Amino acid sequence: ETGVTQTPRHLVMGMTNKKSLKCEQHLGHNAMYWYKQSAKKPLELMFVYSLEERVENNSVPSRFSPECPNSSHLFLHLHTLQPEDSALYLCASRPQRGRGETQYFGPGTRLLVL
């Protein structure tokens, strides 16, 4: 248990569906991240939120839309996804005191797009 939770843990969706992934952290951190892990690529950054503002969008397609309503919650809204978007989506958080702190990861949402 890392203090970072994600729901749902598994999701199957069609290409025309709209769904949302949720991440919640109870560590008092104020930087949160979405990472993607697909079968053929290393873990890669999608979005960074610091103090609830998006500070980096790592050239992610617009069919992925993040939302950070407060420092404890992070969402990833999904619409019109493609089968190649099937992957493990991981959320992480860390304190906002500079670059040298440990990141803690949630258990991930395993997404399958049909």
Added chain:
Amino acid sequence: GIQVEQSPPDLILQEGANSTLRCNFSDSVNNLQWFHQNPWGQLINLFYIPSGTKQNGRLSATTVATERYSLLYISSSQTTDSGVYFCAVAGGSQGNLIFGKGTKLSVKP
């Protein structure tokens, strides 16, 4: 950007054996972490070790920042050590991690 390379990509051990996993990185870093990813996908923090040596039970890690590498040692391996081990360094302005491709470890009984 920073490149992170891990070796070996795959490792099969008999229970009780020792092993060393290596992580090379292409630029100076002030954040290096080792993770173990279990079969269900959870990334478990093992070490935050930008430099020096740390030990936690059967696991220890050493980072030589001036030579841009880190080593993870697993002693007396157990079947529960199986999984993928990732090295990651902070590479972005907001501390986001850049991951290596991992070492897949299989420990046989």
